[in-house]
């Protein structure tokens with residue numbers, strides 16, 4: 001195996017930055033072993049809760065959304081693991097023995113006001129061989145009603161209490177997994193940092209309803225015609241994920257484990273460039289299986305070749321520093337002129353219509369000599385507005401050249 005993807009996260013050496021997220025693909029020790037055998041560098045067990053909390057799932061609980069015949073998002077209303085803590089502890093010990101080189105991460109959840117429960121779970125995790133433990137403060141459905149999951153990272157004081165309790169009891173580094181369903185995620189990340197977290201994981205799923213069956217007149221994911229607000233994952237949530245990675249990194253400077261919408265190697269590179277150090281995947285594995293990791297690795301390696309990088313660490317970036325205020329952009333906004341690329345323009349008029357109907361009205365068609373023919377002309381778009389900054393175009397056949 002190539003060493004070029006070899007990296008480090010929270011002091012642990014891993015063969016690549018890819019990590020199976022805490023979710024159905026890590027629902028048992030056996031599945032985590034399958035993931036390791038397929039080539040994943042790290043895996044996070046499906047979240048376990050206090051022993052006395054009954055976990056009973058509904059069915060159905062998963063629904064995907066497709067566009068252009070490809071899944072772009074998924075809603076789930078699944079709870080945390082329904083398997084007993086003692087079973088998990090045995091499986092984690094076995095995994096540790098069998099996979100000394102892999103990064104094994106525990107995942108726990110307890111009520112936001114029960115610090116004893118948090119301490120007990122952490123103590124149970126101590127000594128089973130995990131390299132780190134993730135605190136799941138992000139599950140958006142089913143658990144918040146029981147004072148667990150997302151409600152815990154919607155209140156900075158609760159975040160602080162949980163993290164400081166966990167950190168005080170843990171023998172290994174702590175990752176704090178936050179919900180994106182807050183107005184100000186920076187406050188939550190800072191509270192986690194004050195509590196002593198070693199890293200932040202963002203994002204858990206985004207609150208949503210995946211869609212409506214317009215003929216059956218009911219939500220797509222429903223039980224008896226009724227639905228509950230669930231967690232949206234998959235490629236569509238990547239913009240929210242990138243935003244949260246940038247904000248949490250800005251607010252804390254801590255290592256970030258990114259999760260949310262990674263479906264290809266280039267999604268992963270975007271997160272690395274934004275400032276993340278680990279790349280978690282869930283939905284894409286649920287759709288295509290563990291073997292996607294081979295393609296993810298191959299894609300990363302060819303990217304390194306293209307960019308002339310020797311190692312994956314050279315692909316990491318600090319673009320979170322480039323995420324700034326609107327005022328800054330306004331001050332530095334250039335007065336670049338925009339030109340239509342006449343060579344590629346087919347004169348289809350789409351951009352003219354789009355630009356007019358979008359309210360910018362900066363384009364029209366003009367005739368130019370058709371050089372492919374000895375005589376005659378062809379139509380191309382031209383920029384007519386003085387306010388060229390306002391030109392927008394969603395038409396795929398037109399390229400704008402900044403001159």
Ligand SMILES: Cc1cc2nc3c(=O)[nH]c(=O)nc-3n(C[C@H](O)[C@H](O)[C@H](O)COP(=O)(O)O)c2cc1C
Pocket residue numbers: 021022023024046047062074076078079080081107136139177203204205233234235237259260261262280281282283284
């Ligand atoms: C069906 C399902 C179950 C999940 N269960 C958990 C869980 O038990 N603990 C947790 O921390 N996150 C859970 N998640 C969230 C994922 O770990 C991940 O953060 C999220 O799905 C975003 O990544 P993705 O876009 O690659 O799926 C679950 C997600 C899905 C789709």
